[in-house]
Amino acid sequence: MNTWKRTTAAAAVALMASAALAACGEAPEEGEEAANDFLPCVVSDAGGFDDKSFNQLSYEGVKQAAEELNSEFKDVESNSDQDYGPNLEGLVSAGCDAIVTVGFALSAATVESAKANPDVEYILIDDAADNDFDGEKDAENIKPILYNTAEAAFLAGYAAADYTKTNVVGTYGGQPFPTVTIFMDGFKQGVDYYAKEKGKAVKLVGYQGGEKGVFTGGFDANEKATNTAKQILDQNADVILPVGGPIYQGALTAIEDSGKDVALIGVDADFFETDSNTRDVVFTSILKNMKQSTYEAVLAAGNDEFDPEAYVGNLENDGVGIAPFHNFEDKISDSLQGELDEIRAGIISGDIEVTSYLDN
Known part of the structure; x- marks a missing residue:
């Protein structure tokens, strides 16, 4: 083949390759992974x-x-x-x-x-x-x-009962939805378990069970959230668990206004990590491993492995848990962490029963 023919053939090949790329979109750079059209x-x-x-x-x-x-x-x-x-x-x-x-x-x-x-x-x-x-x-x-946050809240309730100096702990919620009261139920069971095991009279204010409790009526960090927290603190509670997203910010205001030594328990995320304003008062947080479980569900869908069966996070699969005590590490009893480890194992094995609406 002469030089002119080779050049023409090469040009034709290049043109076809260019057309193919135009039809398929730009080719990725070397070492760059092609974009996924899953949205x-x-x-x-x-x-x-x-x-x-x-x-x-x-x-x-x-x-x-x-x-x-x-x-x-x-x-x-x-x-x-x-x-x-x-x-x-x-x-x-x-x-x-x-x-x-x-x-x-x-x-x-x-x-x-x-x-x-x-x-x-x-x-x-x-x-x-x-x-x-x-x-x-x-x-x-x-x-x-x-x-099943009741399992993790049980641990937090036990820890709160062990820590309290006034022998009064409290909780309040946004609205009495099952996903709110499940925290309060578990917390109450943990407080009651501690009182029974230790023979210590610890009073829980703000929640009696079911829909019987103190609720702000919404999930906003407003004056109602602050006043509700003050209502709990006025009953001598020195540990407080607000359940309902931003309403905990009302508790922060109430704690500051009280001038008392009050410990806050967070929900969903580790407040110590997500909100620096809580670091002086947050005792621990009741965790839902939502980032991981959401990530896994979306990843499965993106890999054509979507599974419509319900996922239930619990202590056994690390879907729920409690955060470290952070700045309260030197304020808790020496025996508390070991006791919590034993209780966690007992809940997982079924030797310690924790009930919630998810049992129905």
Whole structure:
């Protein structure tokens, strides 16, 4: 073949290669992984992604999974419950393959969207997607992510009962939803267990069981949250457990205003790590490993391994737990950590019974 023919042939090959690349998109640079067209998405409840709690943790789980899958992801915040349906419609229209909905408040909207879009995979955080309470999930393409936080709260209740100097500990919630009262139930059981085992009279204020307790009526860090915390502290509690996202900020204000030595217990995330304003007062936090469980569910969906069966985090699978005592390490009794380790083992083995709504 002469030089002109070789040059023409080479040019033709180059042109065809260029056309093929144009049809498929730009080729990745050497050593660069091709982008994944799987699109995970996440929608918050009204607390927003900066709540330093379950919205933030779930967002971080989606982000981590997207990074590992080498895919983009979309997120949308809700300002009120009126946003849930429209936000889900928007994400479906954007072509989301899997949608994480954060919080029990989104359950009804998630079910409605899932029924209308059976090809989209939904991951519902903190709710069983059983809005008609018949014991069955309301849509097959929803994976519920649940947490038996009563087990971890039991440990926190025991620790609070051991630590208190006034022999009074307290708790209050946002609203009496099962995902709120499950913390309070476990906390109460832990306090009661300590009192029985140690023969020490420790009083719990703010919660009697079920829906009988003190609630702010919402999940905002407002004056009601502060006044409710003051109501608990006025009953001589020196350990306080606020359950309901940002309402703990009201407890911080109440503690500061009281001038008393009061310990705060966080929920969902380790408050010591997520909110530096709590570091002087946070005793421990009752953890839900939401980032990890969200990450695993999204990663499975991205790898075509979506499993719609419910996940229940507990002490045995490290889905729940309690945070270190941080600045309170030198203030707790020398025997407490060893006792907590034994109790944890007893809960896992079933020798120590902890009940919650998830047992139904």
